[in-house]
Amino acid sequence: MEQRLLAQGTGTNNTINVYPDRVEIRTGWDNENANSLGLKQIANVSIRGLVNCTLTIEVNDGRRLNVERMALPDARQVKAAIEAQKQKAGLYE
Amino acid sequence: MRRFLLLVMTALLMIAALPAAAFAQETPVVQGTETLADVALAVDTMWVIVAALLVLFMQAGFAMLEVGFSRMKNVGSVVAKILAMMGIGIVVFWAVGFAFTFGAGNAIIGTQGFFLSGDEATYAGLSWTAVPVSAKFLFQVAFALVSLAIVWGTMLERTKFAVYCIFAVVFAGLIYPIVGHWIWGGGWLSEFGMQDFAGSTVVHLSGAMAALAGTLLLGPRIGKYDDAGNPQTIPGHNMPLAVLGVIILWVGWWGFNPGSTMAAVGQSIGDIALTTNLAAGAGVLGAMIMSYLVKRNIDVGMAGNGAIAALVAITAACAFVAPWAAIVIGFIAGVIMYTVLLLVDKIGVDDPLGAIAAHGMGGIWGTLSTGLFATPELVEATGFGQPGLLYGGGFGQLGVQALGIVACGGFVFVTSYAVFAVLKATIGLRVKPEHELDGLDISEHGVYGYSEQLIATDYQNGSGSSMPIPEGRTTQGTAS
Numbered sequence: 001m002e003q004r005l006l007a008q009g010t011g012t013n014n015t016i017n018v019y020p021d022r023v024e025i026r027t028g029w030d031n032e033n034a035n036s037l038g039l040k041q042i043a044n045v046s047i048r049g050l051v052n053c054t055l056t057i058e059v060n061d062g063r064r065l066n067v068e069r070m071a072l073p074d075a076r077q078v079k080a081a082i083e084a085q086k087q088k089a090g091l092y093e
Numbered sequence: 094m095r096r097f098l099l100l101v102m103t104a105l106l107m108i109a110a111l112p113a114a115a116f117a118q119e120t121p122v123v124q125g126t127e128t129l130a131d132v133a134l135a136v137d138t139m140w141v142i143v144a145a146l147l148v149l150f151m152q153a154g155f156a157m158l159e160v161g162f163s164r165m166k167n168v169g170s171v172v173a174k175i176l177a178m179m180g181i182g183i184v185v186f187w188a189v190g191f192a193f194t195f196g197a198g199n200a201i202i203g204t205q206g207f208f209l210s211g212d213e214a215t216y217a218g219l220s221w222t223a224v225p226v227s228a229k230f231l232f233q234v235a236f237a238l239v240s241l242a243i244v245w246g247t248m249l250e251r252t253k254f255a256v257y258c259i260f261a262v263v264f265a266g267l268i269y270p271i272v273g274h275w276i277w278g279g280g281w282l283s284e285f286g287m288q289d290f291a292g293s294t295v296v297h298l299s300g301a302m303a304a305l306a307g308t309l310l311l312g313p314r315i316g317k318y319d320d321a322g323n324p325q326t327i328p329g330h331n332m333p334l335a336v337l338g339v340i341i342l343w344v345g346w347w348g349f350n351p352g353s354t355m356a357a358v359g360q361s362i363g364d365i366a367l368t369t370n371l372a373a374g375a376g377v378l379g380a381m382i383m384s385y386l387v388k389r390n391i392d393v394g395m396a397g398n399g400a401i402a403a404l405v406a407i408t409a410a411c412a413f414v415a416p417w418a419a420i421v422i423g424f425i426a427g428v429i430m431y432t433v434l435l436l437v438d439k440i441g442v443d444d445p446l447g448a449i450a451a452h453g454m455g456g457i458w459g460t461l462s463t464g465l466f467a468t469p470e471l472v473e474a475t476g477f478g479q480p481g482l483l484y485g486g487g488f489g490q491l492g493v494q495a496l497g498i499v500a501c502g503g504f505v506f507v508t509s510y511a512v513f514a515v516l517k518a519t520i521g522l523r524v525k526p527e528h529e530l531d532g533l534d535i536s537e538h539g540v541y542g543y544s545e546q547l548i549a550t551d552y553q554n555g556s557g558s559s560m561p562i563p564e565g566r567t568t569q570g571t572a573s
Contacts, residue, residue, distance in 0.1 A: 008525050009525075010315065010525075010526050010529070012313070013313065015315060027319075027320050030316060031316070033320070051514040052517075071517045074521055
């Protein structure tokens with residue numbers, strides 16, 4: 001399942017990796033626990049804050065996943081990568 | 094045989110005495126105050142240079158301490174960072190930092206003598222010692238480098254190299270000099286009579302506050318906290334190296350505290366060395382006892398941090414307190430350090446080295462302890478401030494010490510937080526998670542700190558990796 005990593009960032013106690021077909025939010029000693037989301041599941045991605053940014057991923061089932069205290073450049077890169085992939089796959093109307 | 098040896102020894106002694114005898118015939122016997130003053134100045138200068146050397150050597154102590162407390166994959170980045178910081182720090186402090194700290198100016202900052210262009214009168218903050226300006230600079234720049242080294246101990250294993258470099262310029266060029274000027278350079282805190290003999294506040298608390306600001310914005314290392322938020326121990330890879338670092342720092346403190354007299358002749362450098370070492374010993378004991386009481390074992394790393402906390406604490410007080418008080422100060426510093434370290438871990442601040450506890454709390458306790466334990470005789474001898482509370486000096490000196498802690502600690506924290514915040518919002522503070530997991534040696538510097546061992550485990554050697562072993566290389570290293 002390993003694919004090219006498009007963007008990644010670190011928040012408090014978790015990391016976020018963006019692949020061409022999915023997004024993984026990872027936790028654990030060696031980043032071994034992964035919560036994987038397919039691009040189709042993601043409804044929206046937003047960023048709050050300037051210094052300690054919170055990246056919020058809204059999932060179709062109503063969940064909101066937050067990656068907190070990210071650096072702004074990392075958060076922007078992750079958001080842009082997710083949106084670009086969804087655009088490319090025609091998942092935005 | 095014995096007679097022969099006696100003859101040889103006598104001959105050798107005569108040969109050794111000949112040049113001195115000839116020199117004595119040509120040179121007049123030293124007389125007059127001018128020549129004696131020259132000799133005294135030479136001795137003082139030599140002492141300051143030797144002390145500067147000892148303080149500069151503390152960088153090796155920080156390097157070993159940080160390497161010991163890091164994981165193998167990050168040791169190369171630690172030493173690269175130390176070297177870079179020494180380079181940046183010494184040039185920036187020469188260009189502007191020394192002038193901001195000790196140059197004549199106002200109560201807030203020095204404004205004269207940039208690029209070390211001034212004379213003795215320009216650096217009014219150091220006019221109390223007669224050694225040459227170059228010696229003064231070498232001693233003081235070593236202090237600035239120590240403060241800078243403290244900042245990075247908490248930010249190990251995840252910080253971008255560029256962040257180190259940019260912050261080093263601001264810290265060595267502006268933040269540290271402003272605090273130094275307030276207390277040592279004739280600024281407003283020195284006018285209040287604040288006692289900080291060798292820099293518990295100026296050097297150590299400043300470094301720790303900047304470290305705290307950086308660490309809060311940086312966040313913990315990957316894996317430091319589990320999903321429930323409980324802190325996990327990430328052990329360093331080499332305790333002997335960490336302890337070697339502590340011992341090098343301890344030796345370096347012989348220059349740090351006694352050297353702060355910036356003169357040898359007529360100074361109590363022996364007494365200051367005594368209080369320094371007694372405190373360090375008591376700090377080890379305090380931390381060890383705490384470790385046993387809390388965990389039922391003797392934590393070597395914590396014992397080392399106990400020594401450092403005690404050395405930090407006695408730095409302000411070393412010239413003002415009696416030996417018994419040094420032991421009390423050191424012991425309490427060890428206890429406080431251990432307690433604060435546990436607290437810092439619990440509130441989500443990942444400090445791999447314990448620098449916030451050792452240098453921050455050690456600095457605060459040390460600065461306050463001077464207001465408690467300073468003896469009237471030593472205060473009179475040094476000519477700074479008032480005796481401590483326990484010697485009938487009242488709360489006046491203690492209040493000044495507390496004011497200094499709040500002002501300096503607050504200033505450094507706020508300015509450092511602002512600088513780190515700008516860096517986080519623009520270039521980011523952390524390396525990518527992938528690089529953090531792989532180790533900074535490879536991602537930031539392109540080499541392993543321990544090449545042979547890590548290359549051997551990277552390739553097929555029973556570890557489960559499917560990577561082939563390159564031609565000419567064995568699992569034990571490179572084939573000859």
